[in-house]
Amino acid sequence: MAVVDAVDLVREYRMGTETVRALDGASLSLDGGQFVSVVGPSGAGKSTLLHIIGALDTPTSGTISVDGTDLADLSDDESSAFRRHRVGFIFQFFNLVPTLSAWENVALPRLLDSQSLRKARPRAVELLDRVGLGGRVDHRPSELSGGQMQRVAIARSLMMDPTILLADEPTGNLDSATGADVLALLAEVAHDDPDRLVLMVTHDDAAAQVCDRVVTVRDGRIAD
Numbered sequence: 001m002a003v004v005d006a007v008d009l010v011r012e013y014r015m016g017t018e019t020v021r022a023l024d025g026a027s028l029s030l031d032g033g034q035f036v037s038v039v040g041p042s043g044a045g046k047s048t049l050l051h052i053i054g055a056l057d058t059p060t061s062g063t064i065s066v067d068g069t070d071l072a073d074l075s076d077d078e079s080s081a082f083r084r085h086r087v088g089f090i091f092q093f094f095n096l097v098p099t100l101s102a103w104e105n106v107a108l109p110r111l112l113d114s115q116s117l118r119k120a121r122p123r124a125v126e127l128l129d130r131v132g133l134g135g136r137v138d139h140r141p142s143e144l145s146g147g148q149m150q151r152v153a154i155a156r157s158l159m160m161d162p163t164i165l166l167a168d169e170p171t172g173n174l175d176s177a178t179g180a181d182v183l184a185l186l187a188e189v190a191h192d193d194p195d196r197l198v199l200m201v202t203h204d205d206a207a208a209q210v211c212d213r214v215v216t217v218r219d220g221r222i223a224d
């Protein structure tokens, strides 16, 4: 069974009297254990697609299922539980909390899930070790390089052991060598677990080489 099954997704935004169609009938099926990149021109609908898959947004029409669950069937509470437990998000600007240490940032999803930060520390340290930052657990974001901050964000995205990892231009703010390291890490994370999908929006030409599949979005549709 596919991890992600999207059928005829349409997302319209009302802007006064005008309607913008960010997605215009996008259909897509994605398997686990894969590192998939989403490419296409600016404004094509890539971020919108990612947000709908992560239940951060809902389609105007069409269906989106993750692991066989139709996201439209989820109540508000179930939908937020889905985001907390099943999805990990990685952003271009890392979105780390500046006042928290690396390990506290990684452990944060547990706190948001009503667990104690302290209890989550061993797992957070283990994940930081895994992304090559075992020696930086007590550093704050301002005491880390861009590539290291993105590694912390990747570790954080893995804290709840999600099925899907969604990354929107994770290398957009990194130099090419650091970006390549981050891509390699994301590929490793995808390939480590046959049930996990890593889906990444990118403008990075190097991405195609390390990804298992490249999905092109054009004018709100899948073009491949």
Ligand SMILES: Nc1ncnc2c1ncn2[C@@H]1O[C@H](COP(=O)(O)OP(=O)(O)OP(=O)(O)O)[C@@H](O)[C@H]1O
Residues within 6 Å of the ligand: 013, 014, 015, 020, 021, 022, 040, 041, 042, 043, 044, 045, 046, 047, 048, 049
């Ligand atoms: N909240 C919103 N309200 C109105 N229009 C929106 C909104 N979000 C996105 N859009 C429009 O939907 C279209 C698709 O936007 P989206 O952010 O998905 O593009 P993208 O492919 O991620 O582009 P980029 O590569 O520049 O990030 C664009 O025309 C955009 O202006």
Ligand SMILES: [Mg+2]
Residues within 6 Å of the ligand: 046, 047, 048, 201
């Ligand atoms: Mg975008």
